[in-house]
Amino acid sequence: MKSLLLPPHPKERRVVFQNAWTQGYTPDIDCYVKHGGYAELKKALGMKPEEIIDEVKKSNLRGRGGAGFPCGVKWGFIRHDDGKPHYITCNGDESEPGTFKDRYILHNDPHQLIEGMAIAAYALNVHLAYIYIRCEFPKAAGIVAKAIEEAVAKGFLGKNIMGSGFDIEMYVHQGAGAYICGEETSLIESLEGKRPYPRIKPPYFPAVLGLYMSPTIVNNVETFCHVKQIFKIGSDEYAKMGTPGDGGTRVMCVSGDVVRPGPYEIPAGGVTLGELINDVCGGMKPGRKLKAIIPGGSSSKILRAGETFKMKVKGPDGEMVDKEVPLLDLVMDAANLAAAGTMIGSGGVIVMDDSRDMLWALNNLNQFYAHESCGQCTPCREGVLWIEKMTTRMVNGEGILQDPAILKNVADNIAGRTVCAFGEAASWPVQSFLEKFPEEFAVKSH
Amino acid sequence: MDTHAATSSGPKQADQIPADLLANIDEAVTHYPVSKRSASLPLLHLWQNHFGFIDASGVNWIASRLDLEPINILELVTFYPWFRQEAPGKTIIRVCRTLSCALAGSYDVREKFCKAAGIDPSVSGHHHGPPVSPDGKYSVEFVECLASCGSAPVVLVNNDLHEDVTEADIPNILNQYAS
Ligand SMILES: Cc1cc2nc3c(=O)[nH]c(=O)nc-3n(C[C@H](O)[C@H](O)[C@H](O)COP(=O)(O)O)c2cc1C
Ligand code: SF4
Numbered sequence: 001m002k003s004l005l006l007p008p009h010p011k012e013r014r015v016v017f018q019n020a021w022t023q024g025y026t027p028d029i030d031c032y033v034k035h036g037g038y039a040e041l042k043k044a045l046g047m048k049p050e051e052i053i054d055e056v057k058k059s060n061l062r063g064r065g066g067a068g069f070p071c072g073v074k075w076g077f078i079r080h081d082d083g084k085p086h087y088i089t090c091n092g093d094e095s096e097p098g099t100f101k102d103r104y105i106l107h108n109d110p111h112q113l114i115e116g117m118a119i120a121a122y123a124l125n126v127h128l129a130y131i132y133i134r135c136e137f138p139k140a141a142g143i144v145a146k147a148i149e150e151a152v153a154k155g156f157l158g159k160n161i162m163g164s165g166f167d168i169e170m171y172v173h174q175g176a177g178a179y180i181c182g183e184e185t186s187l188i189e190s191l192e193g194k195r196p197y198p199r200i201k202p203p204y205f206p207a208v209l210g211l212y213m214s215p216t217i218v219n220n221v222e223t224f225c226h227v228k229q230i231f232k233i234g235s236d237e238y239a240k241m242g243t244p245g246d247g248g249t250r251v252m253c254v255s256g257d258v259v260r261p262g263p264y265e266i267p268a269g270g271v272t273l274g275e276l277i278n279d280v281c282g283g284m285k286p287g288r289k290l291k292a293i294i295p296g297g298s299s300s301k302i303l304r305a306g307e308t309f310k311m312k313v314k315g316p317d318g319e320m321v322d323k324e325v326p327l328l329d330l331v332m333d334a335a336n337l338a339a340a341g342t343m344i345g346s347g348g349v350i351v352m353d354d355s356r357d358m359l360w361a362l363n364n365l366n367q368f369y370a371h372e373s374c375g376q377c378t379p380c381r382e383g384v385l386w387i388e389k390m391t392t393r394m395v396n397g398e399g400i401l402q403d404p405a406i407l408k409n410v411a412d413n414i415a416g417r418t419v420c421a422f423g424e425a426a427s428w429p430v431q432s433f434l435e436k437f438p439e440e441f442a443v444k445s446h
Numbered sequence: 447m448d449t450h451a452a453t454s455s456g457p458k459q460a461d462q463i464p465a466d467l468l469a470n471i472d473e474a475v476t477h478y479p480v481s482k483r484s485a486s487l488p489l490l491h492l493w494q495n496h497f498g499f500i501d502a503s504g505v506n507w508i509a510s511r512l513d514l515e516p517i518n519i520l521e522l523v524t525f526y527p528w529f530r531q532e533a534p535g536k537t538i539i540r541v542c543r544t545l546s547c548a549l550a551g552s553y554d555v556r557e558k559f560c561k562a563a564g565i566d567p568s569v570s571g572h573h574h575g576p577p578v579s580p581d582g583k584y585s586v587e588f589v590e591c592l593a594s595c596g597s598a599p600v601v602l603v604n605n606d607l608h609e610d611v612t613e614a615d616i617p618n619i620l621n622q623y624a625s
């Protein structure tokens with residue numbers, strides 16, 4: 001990836017990406033250990049499990065898989081001594097369109113992930129852990145499996161790790177081409193060898209009834225890597241890199257119509273959307289103007305160039321005051337994007353310029369969701385197919401006057417009425433494209 | 447083109463399992479000490495990697511190896527887009543269809559791959575198994591986001607990811623896998 005071969009942009013701070021693109025850095029264990037690898041596991045094994053969870057809480061690390069749940073809080077749901085087996089599974093399904101960070105970690109720095117998972121396993125009293133990797137990363141699966149073997153050979157995994165008396169078994173499990181397996185309960189069903197129909201929450205929160213109906217923590221690849229870094233940097237320092245409630249750095253994956261697309265690791269809240277696009281990514285392609293931004297993976301609500309958001313921001317005397325914030329001044333962290341009515345999600349920023357047709361773009365996404373619905377619940381299974389049929393018809397010049405209203409109605413009747421959040425993921429693009437670019441849909445309906 | 451021929455004729459896959467495949471299957475099952483059923487996907491991958499696709503005898507064999515009913519395996523083969531019940535081309539070309547790649551021209555890229563491989567591009571294959579070239583060398587299909595959107599458009603050829611693919615690269619890529 002070209003951007004990663006460049007020296008870090010001044011706005012970047014490479015923490016989980018610090019080694020992956022260093023000249024001569026290789027994914028084998030000797031190289032990792034030479035760069036200080038597994039020192040944090042050793043540190044953690046000298047701590048009490050509760051102390052580890054407290055450190056993760058203090059770091060303000062939020063999950064990097066999309067939902068942004070505070071990692072330490074999630075870990076806190078596990079009762080250490082409930083007498084049940086516990087499991088962790090790493091979510092390496094990375095299939096939210098616009099997201100491309102985990103693939104680099106899996107290929108270039110697998111031991112960072114394994115070390116983060118080993119720390120988690122010890123803290124959560126887990127002896128069996130799986131890394132679920134989408135099968136479209138065949139090389140990554142081989143690299144990670146080899147890294148696990150190396151870690152076992154050196155005593156960082158397996159029986160009695162580093163002489164602690166603690167055992168961890170870890171395996172790679174490959175997916176089979178279905179986006180829905182990124183949803184954590186679907187991932188668990190897939191790992192159990194079943195059709196990956198998501199489970200309904202409640203009661204099936206993974207931390208309560210997860211893999212094999214036992215307490216299970218599912219975390220994203222990047223999240224586990226941050227865990228390792230928290231113990232290297234210290235939870236206070238780590239938290240300070242970000243904003244209150246959104247600690248550390250986050251890999252923002254920028255794609256679409258910018259000069260330098262790529263993954264950029266940036267402190268949470270460390271750039272505005274304008275700085276990200278214009279400074280870090282070199283701006284729009286020559287002669288082009290910004291038209292629209294999908295800020296947090298294809299499921300997040302789209303934003304329109306020139307729009308402003310009414311939100312509360314900290315004034316000069318520290319008091320919260322109402323302010324109108326222009327799109328390009330939006331600070332890139334979880335809270336600000338939520339206040340703008342969208343989300344930071346998985347960090348996948350898709351940028352589109354003034355040559356792009358929004359109906360065409362929405363139809364592309366609708367085709368994705370129509371292909372990927374697991375089919376378990378009626379509003380989603382039927383709704384996403386109808387939505388896709390309608391926008392395809394509109395793209396083909398056969399739209400009717402009522403189409404925008406019907407589209408909105410179908411989307412409104414999916415979101416909130418399904419087993420899993422795929423329902424929202426598929427509806428939000430439709431709702432937000434229609435709301436932000438009504439004129440483009442009106443033109444195609446007659 | 448009759449891609450179904452491969453499933454209906456010829457010897458059953460289950461009658462030709464080589465020793466190394468058996469050994470890999472036995473090893474994979476050990477990764478799931480709590481439930482053998484969890485080995486369903488790994489066994490299907492091993493099977494498909496060896497035979498190119500999964501025939502009815504394969505479904506039955508895997509089911510019985512894991513003490514399951516054949517439907518427990520068949521329902522996975524039919525759900526997951528990765529698994530096939532028909533032989534693909536020797537070289538499998540998967541072009542990313544999703545937004546960032548489409549913005550960067552992936553629809554043209556797929557069409558050019560089809561034409562260069564001698565496949566009718568109007569057969570999408572997106573939902574119905576991929577079209578195979580008449581000489582059996584290539585299959586070309588659209589897949590959804592390959593998680594490499596920053597170097598769009600991307601194409602997965604067998605196990606290799608090709609990034610920033612332009613039309614001019616297509617003959618070279620096909621040649622690379624010609625033998
Ligand atoms: C439809 C859908 C797809 C998802 N895909 C992914 C994915 O590819 N990778 C991922 O890490 N999380 C994905 N998630 C989020 C997971 O359900 C889960 O929240 C996450 O893996 C938890 O890890 P984290 O707390 O470290 O973010 C998806 C969620 C939904 C609803
Ligand atoms: S919302 Fe869609 S993807 Fe989720 S369980 Fe229902 S049908 Fe499946």
Ligand code: FES
Binds near residue numbers: 591592593596600
């Ligand atoms: S859209 Fe093609 S790799 Fe993501």
